[in-house]
Amino acid sequence: MDFKPANNIQDLQYFGEFGGVNPSISDSSTYTFLSAKTMFDTFEGNADGCYLYSRHSSPSNLYLGEALAAMEGTETATVTASGMGAITPVLLQLCEAGEHIVSSRTIYGGTYAFLKNFAPRLGIETSFVDITKLDIVEAAITPKTKVLYCETVSNPLLEIADIKQLAALAKKHNLKLVVDNTFSPLSISPAKLGADVVIHSLTKFINGSSDTVGGVVCGTQELIDQLRNVNDGAAMLLGSTMDSLRSASVLKNLRTLHIRMQQHSHNANYLAEKFEKDGIKTVYPGLASHPSHDLFKSMMNTMYGFGGMLTIDVGSPEKANALMELMQERNLGYLAVSLGFYKTLFSAPGSSTSSEIPEEEQIEMGLSDGLIRFSIGLDADIERTYNMMKDCMIELNILEPELA
Ligand SMILES: Cc1ncc(COP(=O)(O)O)c(C=O)c1O
Numbered sequence: 296m297d298f299k300p301a302n303n304i305q306d307l308q309y310f311g312e313f314g315g316v317n318p319s320i321s322d323s324s325t326y327t328f329l330s331a332k333t334m335f336d337t338f339e340g341n342a343d344g345c346y347l348y349s350r351h352s353s354p355s356n357l358y359l360g361e362a363l364a365a366m367e368g369t370e371t372a373t374v375t376a377s378g379m380g381a382i383t384p385v386l387l388q389l390c391e392a393g394e395h396i397v398s399s400r401t402i403y404g405g406t407y408a409f410l411k412n413f414a415p416r417l418g419i420e421t422s423f424v425d426i427t428k429l430d431i432v433e434a435a436i437t438p439k440t441k442v443l444y445c446e447t448v449s450n451p452l453l454e455i456a457d458i459k460q461l462a463a464l465a466k467k468h469n470l471k472l473v474v475d476n477t478f479s480p481l482s483i484s485p486a487k488l489g490a491d492v493v494i495h496s497l498t499k500f501i502n503g504s505s506d507t508v509g510g511v512v513c514g515t516q517e518l519i520d521q522l523r524n525v526n527d528g529a530a531m532l533l534g535s536t537m538d539s540l541r542s543a544s545v546l547k548n549l550r551t552l553h554i555r556m557q558q559h560s561h562n563a564n565y566l567a568e569k570f571e572k573d574g575i576k577t578v579y580p581g582l583a584s585h586p587s588h589d590l591f592k593s594m595m596n597t598m599y600g601f602g603g604m605l606t607i608d609v610g611s612p613e614k615a616n617a618l619m620e621l622m623q624e625r626n627l628g629y630l631a632v633s634l635g636f637y638k639t640l641f642s643a644p645g646s647s648t649s650s651e652i653p654e655e656e657q658i659e660m661g662l663s664d665g666l667i668r669f670s671i672g673l674d675a676d677i678e679r680t681y682n683m684m685k686d687c688m689i690e691l692n693i694l695e696p697e698l699a
Contacts, residue, residue: 298487298596300480301553303365309358320543321346321354338525351523351531355539359546360511360519363501366549367476367493369486369513373522373530374542378477378496379405380535381510385492386410388522388529389471390441392418397435397470399426399445401452401660403496404644406475408651410444425660426456427587429464436468443470447485448478448591451644451668452661453578453604455587458594462489478634481556481599488594492518499670500603500635502545503555509537509545553599555673559635560600562680563671567605569681573694576608603671604634606644609693610665615643619667621687627680634670639680641669 312319326346328334337345346353356374364372375381386409390396398410400423410421422435426445436443443465445456458474465472466489473492474485480500485493495501497509512522512530522530530536537545560581567579577584580591581601591601609615619630619641628639632648642648645657645664652662674680688694 298368298484300366300368300484300596301598303368304362304549304552307362307365317543317547318355318358321349321539323353323539324349340520340524349539350534350536351525353539353542355542355546356537359537359542359549362546362549363495363497363511364513366481366552367486367513368484369493370516371519372511372513373519374497374537374545375510375512375530376535376537377508378403378475378494378498378510379409380533381494381496381512382406382475383409384522384529384533384535385473385494385512385518386414386419386442386444387417387533388518389473390414390419393439394419394441395437395439396421396442396444397432397440398423398443399449399454399456400424400656401426401449401454401662402444402446402475403450403477404649404651406444407649411651426461427454429457429460432461433464433468436464436470440468440470443472444475445473446475446478447483447594448580448602448604450478451606451649451666453478453580453585453606455580455585455591455594457587457590458483458485458488458490462491465489465491478604479602481553482560482595482602483591484596486513491515497545498633498635500556500559501552502548503552503635503637504548505633505636507541507545509541510535555637556599556603558673559603559671562674562677563603563605563669564600565677566669566671566681566684569685570605570607573685573688575688575694577605578607579605604668605671606666606668608663608665609667609688612643612646612664614691614693615665615667617691618687618693619643621691622684625683625687627683627687628669628672636670637673639669639672639674641667644668 360372474490
C-alpha cells in the first residue's frame with residue numbers, strides 16, 4: 296500500500312485572509328448574506344462556499360476537517376466537539392429505531408455505554424462480539440443490522456481489527472463499517488483498507504496537548520452532508536459543534552503528529568520489549584507475542600510504528616494502584632485517563648475508562664483488574680524512564696531484583 300498520510304498533511308498550503316501562513320480564525324457564530332435568496336439557498340444546502348451559522352459549519356472547522364480527510368484519505372470530514380460527539384451522531388444517522396449494530400466488545404467504555412444503555416432507548420440494539428473472530432462477527436449480523444463498529448486498535452485491550460476482512464463482510468451484507476481510529480492515527484488508514492467511516496477522538500494523539508476535547512468523522516461527502524443537514528442531520532441537530540478557536544489550535548498541532556507518533560511508538564516499543572523480557576505480562580502490537588502482530592504489520596503505513604499504547608498486568612488492583620501512585624510520585628507520568636500527551640499517562644481501565652463495562656463482562660473479555668494501560672509519552676531518554684520504572688516495580692515486589 297502506498298498511502299502517505301503525513302505527506303498529505305505536509306502538502307496542505309494556506310494563504311490566510313491577510314496572507315498569513317495560518318488561516319484566519321473565523322470568530323463568528325453567524326454570517327451575513329448580501330441577498331435573501333442566497334440565505335434561502337444555503338438553508339436548502341444549495342449554496343456551496345456560503346456560511347450560515349457555526350453549528351452547521353465554519354471556515355476554521357472546514358479547514359481542520361479537510362486536513363483530517365486528507366490524512367485519512369476520505370472525500371471529506373466534519374469536526375465535532377468531542378470524540379463521543381462524533382461517534383453518537385454517526386451511529387444515530389446510520390441507524391433508525393428497530394435497527395441493529397454489530398460492535399466489537401472491546402471498545403472505549405463511553406461508546407460501549409452508549410450502545411448498551413442509551414441506544415436501546417431509541418430502539419437501536421447492539422450485539423457485542425469478539426471482533427477478531429470473523430465467523431462470530433458474521434453470525435451476529437441480522438437482516439436489521441446496519442452498522443459494523445470497531446476500533447482499529449481497541450481500548451484498552453489493544454486487540455486489532457482486520458479492517459480489510461471486516462470491510463468485505465460489511466460489503467457482503469450491505470452494512471457500513473465504522474472504525475474508531477483514535478489509537479492508531481497515521482499508522483493505519485482504515486478508509487484505505489475499506490472502512491466506510493473513520494472516527495477519531497482528536498482529544499488524544501492528534502491534538503496531543505491534553506488541552507481540549509474534540510472529534511472528527513471522516514467519510515463520503517454524502518454522509519457528511521447528511522450529518523450536517525439542517526432538517527435531519529444528527530451532527531447539526533444534536534449540536535456537538537467544535538469551537539473555531541479550538542479547531543484552529545488542533546490544526547496547528549496536527550502538523551507535528553508524524554514526529555510525535557514516531558516518538559510515542561519508539562518509546563512504547565522500547566518499554567514493551569524491556570517489560571516483556573523482565574517477565575511482565577505485556578501487550579503491545581509491536582511485540583511478536585501479540586496475537587495480531589502480523590495483522591497490524593500487514594495494515595500499517597510504515598514509519599509511524601505500532602503506536603504509543605501498551606498494557607501490563609501486574610496481577611492485582613492493589614499492586615496496579617501502588618505502582619501508578621509511585622510512578623507519579625517519581626515524575627514518570629500522571630495517573631490520569633486519556634492518551635496522547637507528551638508525558639506518560641497511566642490508569643487501570645477496569646476501574647476507570649472501562650468501568651461502564653460490567654465486571655463479569657470485563658472478565659470474559661480478558662480485562663483483568665491488575666491491568667495498567669499506558670499512553671507512553673515523548674520522553675527524550677526512554678532508557679532513563681525504563682530504569683526508573685523498573686526501580687518502582689522492584690520496590691513494590693512486582694519484579695524481583697535479580698530478575699530485573
Ligand atoms: C478509542 C476512543 N474513542 C473515543 C473516545 C471518546 O473521545 P472523547 O473523550 O473525545 O469524547 C475515547 C476517549 O477516551 C477513546 O479512547
